[in-house]
Amino acid sequence: MNAQNTEKKPVIKRETKNRIRVDFDRTPLKDRLKARFLNFYFLSRIVIWIFRLVLMVGISYIVLYPFLTKIAGSVMAPEDFVDVTVRLIPKHFTLDIYRAIASELGYWAAFRNTFLLSLISAVIQTMICALIGYGFAKFKFKGRNIIFLLVILTMIIPHQTMQLSMFMEFRYFDILGLVRLFKGGGIEIFGHNIKNIGSVSEIVDETTGEVIREAKAGWFAGFFEKLNILKFKQPDGTKGDTLRLFKYYIERRGQMVEKYRYSFEFTQNGVNLTNTYIPMVLLSLGGLGFKNGLYIFLFRQFFRGIPDELEESAYIDGSGTFRTFVQIILPLSIPMLITVFLFSFCWQWTDEFYTNLFFPSDTVNMLVKLVGKIPNSLKTDYAGQELYYSAIRNTCGLMIIFPLVIIYAFLQRFLVQGIEQSGLAN
Amino acid sequence: MTNEMQKSEPMASETNKRRKNASLDRRKARAGWLFILPFVIGFVIIYLPMVVESIRFSFSDIQMGSGTFTTTFVGFQNYNKALFEDPSFAQVLVKGLQRLAFDIPAIIIFSLFMAIMLNQKMVGRGVFRAIFFIPVILSTGIMESISAMDILGEYMESSEGIDTGSGTNAATQLVSSMDLQRLFSNMKVGTEIVEYVTTAINNIYDIVNRSGVQMLIFLSGLQSISPAIYESCKIDGATAWETFWKITFPMITPMILVNAVYTVIDSFTSESNSVMSYISGVYSTADGSEISAAMSWIYFMIVIAIVAVVAAVVSAFVFYQRKSE
Numbered sequence: 001m002n003a004q005n006t007e008k009k010p011v012i013k014r015e016t017k018n019r020i021r022v023d024f025d026r027t028p029l030k031d032r033l034k035a036r037f038l039n040f041y042f043l044s045r046i047v048i049w050i051f052r053l054v055l056m057v058g059i060s061y062i063v064l065y066p067f068l069t070k071i072a073g074s075v076m077a078p079e080d081f082v083d084v085t086v087r088l089i090p091k092h093f094t095l096d097i098y099r100a101i102a103s104e105l106g107y108w109a110a111f112r113n114t115f116l117l118s119l120i121s122a123v124i125q126t127m128i129c130a131l132i133g134y135g136f137a138k139f140k141f142k143g144r145n146i147i148f149l150l151v152i153l154t155m156i157i158p159h160q161t162m163q164l165s166m167f168m169e170f171r172y173f174d175i176l177g178l179v180r181l182f183k184g185g186g187i188e189i190f191g192h193n194i195k196n197i198g199s200v201s202e203i204v205d206e207t208t209g210e211v212i213r214e215a216k217a218g219w220f221a222g223f224f225e226k227l228n229i230l231k232f233k234q235p236d237g238t239k240g241d242t243l244r245l246f247k248y249y250i251e252r253r254g255q256m257v258e259k260y261r262y263s264f265e266f267t268q269n270g271v272n273l274t275n276t277y278i279p280m281v282l283l284s285l286g287g288l289g290f291k292n293g294l295y296i297f298l299f300r301q302f303f304r305g306i307p308d309e310l311e312e313s314a315y316i317d318g319s320g321t322f323r324t325f326v327q328i329i330l331p332l333s334i335p336m337l338i339t340v341f342l343f344s345f346c347w348q349w350t351d352e353f354y355t356n357l358f359f360p361s362d363t364v365n366m367l368v369k370l371v372g373k374i375p376n377s378l379k380t381d382y383a384g385q386e387l388y389y390s391a392i393r394n395t396c397g398l399m400i401i402f403p404l405v406i407i408y409a410f411l412q413r414f415l416v417q418g419i420e421q422s423g424l425a426n
Numbered sequence: 427m428t429n430e431m432q433k434s435e436p437m438a439s440e441t442n443k444r445r446k447n448a449s450l451d452r453r454k455a456r457a458g459w460l461f462i463l464p465f466v467i468g469f470v471i472i473y474l475p476m477v478v479e480s481i482r483f484s485f486s487d488i489q490m491g492s493g494t495f496t497t498t499f500v501g502f503q504n505y506n507k508a509l510f511e512d513p514s515f516a517q518v519l520v521k522g523l524q525r526l527a528f529d530i531p532a533i534i535i536f537s538l539f540m541a542i543m544l545n546q547k548m549v550g551r552g553v554f555r556a557i558f559f560i561p562v563i564l565s566t567g568i569m570e571s572i573s574a575m576d577i578l579g580e581y582m583e584s585s586e587g588i589d590t591g592s593g594t595n596a597a598t599q600l601v602s603s604m605d606l607q608r609l610f611s612n613m614k615v616g617t618e619i620v621e622y623v624t625t626a627i628n629n630i631y632d633i634v635n636r637s638g639v640q641m642l643i644f645l646s647g648l649q650s651i652s653p654a655i656y657e658s659c660k661i662d663g664a665t666a667w668e669t670f671w672k673i674t675f676p677m678i679t680p681m682i683l684v685n686a687v688y689t690v691i692d693s694f695t696s697e698s699n700s701v702m703s704y705i706s707g708v709y710s711t712a713d714g715s716e717i718s719a720a721m722s723w724i725y726f727m728i729v730i731a732i733v734a735v736v737a738a739v740v741s742a743f744v745f746y747q748r749k750s751e
Contacts, residue, residue: 052543056550059540060557062631069579132465139458140451147462150469156730157477158695160705161722164715165479169472286468294639294688296465301646321457342563350567368568390578397572401564408563412556415642
């Protein structure tokens with residue numbers, strides 16, 4: 001076609017000051033369309049396009065279908081499960097299952113606990129893994145490769161291997177024997193007006209050893225209890241590890257001054273940290289939490305893609321390494337930070353292993369622990385029972401992931417963006 | 427600082443520079459250690475004791491008392507029990523390994539394929555990407571175990587039959603795979619490949635679910651290939667097929683290595699893994715905790731051996747692009 005055009009010179013039809021109308025001797029429309037649409041190239045592109053679209057839609061269907069059946073099952077009434085004609089479209093639409101789970105299984109309390117746990121660990125993990133990943137990516141030092149191998153190792157060792165020892169570690173928590181050191185010793189925290197911070201567990205007169213005041217949950221202790229940071233009572237009601245307030249006197253300028261001090265009192269060899277968030281926080285602080293090896297790896301890849309010149313110019317301007325990291329590197333890596341945050345938040349949210357391990361008692365309800373429980377008002381013993389219970393379980397799952405769907409909807413564009421920016425440089 | 431250097435005599439500045447460089451290197455090394463310090467501390471204080479404990483537990487008998495526990499060393503008894511006395515552990519282990527030998531290539535091929543698809547310009551790419559990464563975020567942990575128990579979903583999939591549903595579903599699956607087998611046998615390819623493909627198709631949901639992170643990693647790899655290379659290829663008249671094998675594939679091999687290792691690790695340690703769930707089951711039985719520790723150490727040894735083999739094999743084929751430095 002090109003050749004044709006060059007052969008036949010365009011004829012100038014009309015010429016004004018700033019417009020020229022040129023008349024090409026064009027091939028007829030039919031021929032042009034034929035040339036355009038009936039060649040092999042175009043057809044193969046169409047075929048590929050259709051094939052790709054079908055494939056994409058098909059796989060999207062595979063991904064979404066389980067959610068669809070779960071949603072369908074969740075709005076069905078018990079009758080629908082014995083009805084042969086009902087498959088995906090419910091006949092008796094009802095939200096009973098949702099209502100029962102929300103009101104009877106303590107959904108909202110579990111939601112709050114899970115939210116706090118996920119948020120705390122996700123924030124810490126993102127920050128810590130970014131630090132560690134940056135250290136691996138941008139600094140050369142002896143032993144770097146060995147330590148990175150250790151990171152990979154923490155990924156490879158199945159966490160079930162550590163199940164028992166991890167539980168023991170945090171059930172009888174005693175880092176480097178520090179706890180035993182404090183035991184009976186006590187630390188003075190706030191000086192003498194400590195009475196007012198609310199009762200801890202009890203106030204004990206040190207000299208006589210008698211209990212002055214039995215504990216009421218003051219706001220201070222209540223705060224910790226609510227956030228599952230410290231537990232002052234065992235789930236079965238017996239007194240567990242206590243943070244005790246001791247009252248004692250010292251002589252100052254001839255006067256006896258009343259003083260209080262905190263002391264840990266432990267019932268076992270070490271603090272019981274189960275049913276608190278502390279184990280997860282500690283693991284996250286060490287970059288040892290759920291899948292943290294992967295996050296460190298992702299950050300390392302990402303930071304490697306950032307040109308060194310950026311930091312060098314910052315160093316020349318007199319900025320320290322840490323300041324460079326915070327002020328120059330971190331703002332650049334927001335998509336990656338969000339990606340890792342999204343991963344760690346969502347994976348922690350749905351994680352069973354750590355949640356069941358660190359929260360063995362029922363006093364602290366977690367979302368994942370709701371699964372498998374049947375609300376009393378929904379208990380039945382008729383033919384469709386198994387299917388119905390399965391639907392309840394699925395609904396539970398849906399309610400668990402519902403917040404994640406919202407978060408994902410907002411953050412998903414960063415997911416690809418963050419990953420895309422991380423270079424390959426291996 | 428630079429002014430001073432310029433003013434000083436050349437010799438002095440040379441040594442000065444070297445000393446500065448050395449100290450800069452040392453400072454940077456120190457900074458590097460500072461950055462990875464959280465991990466080092468965490469590893470030494472928390473992780474290492476747990477590993478050691480876990481190994482110790484696997485060699486001992488644990489008596490749980492009220493408030494405390496005692497351990498007595500029993501040698502290889504737990505390992506013996508796990509391997510030879512436990513009726514199904516060895517079986518589960520072998521089956522699990524077979525399953526993984528099948529799954530891992532399938533996941534890698536599928537995720538590479540999907541990543542290439544998602545990397546092309548097309549209508550609704552953003553939507554498809556968002557959908558494909560849903561399983562990464564949502565179908566983990568608890569959702570995995572819910573799906574494993576989901577008889578309702580199976581029931582809804584099955585087209586006939588009412589009872590519990592599981593039987594009918596297996597039947598429909600069998601029928602569809604038979605059809606596929608007939609299709610492939612007409613095409614005269616080896617039976618092994620036929621079986622592989624049909625099983626892969628039957629497990630497609632599983633594979634799609636587990637290849638999210640791999641897809642992301644491949645995508646990042648694909649994105650980092652310079653468009654200039656593709657352009658010059660196109661100018662030289664290479665077809666898409668040639669471009670893939672000559673450009674994309676070699677450039678993506680480092681990612682294949684990463685993904686192979688990641689897939690091995692991920693599928694070995696995931697909750698849905700049959701061996702893992704068996705070990706967890708043993709853990710929760712009475713007196714099972716030591717045996718489960720022993721089992722998981724046996725398992726770990728196998729995993730690390732496989733990771734090493736996979737890494738060695740794949741890295742033999744990895745092509746590294748030289749950086750122009």
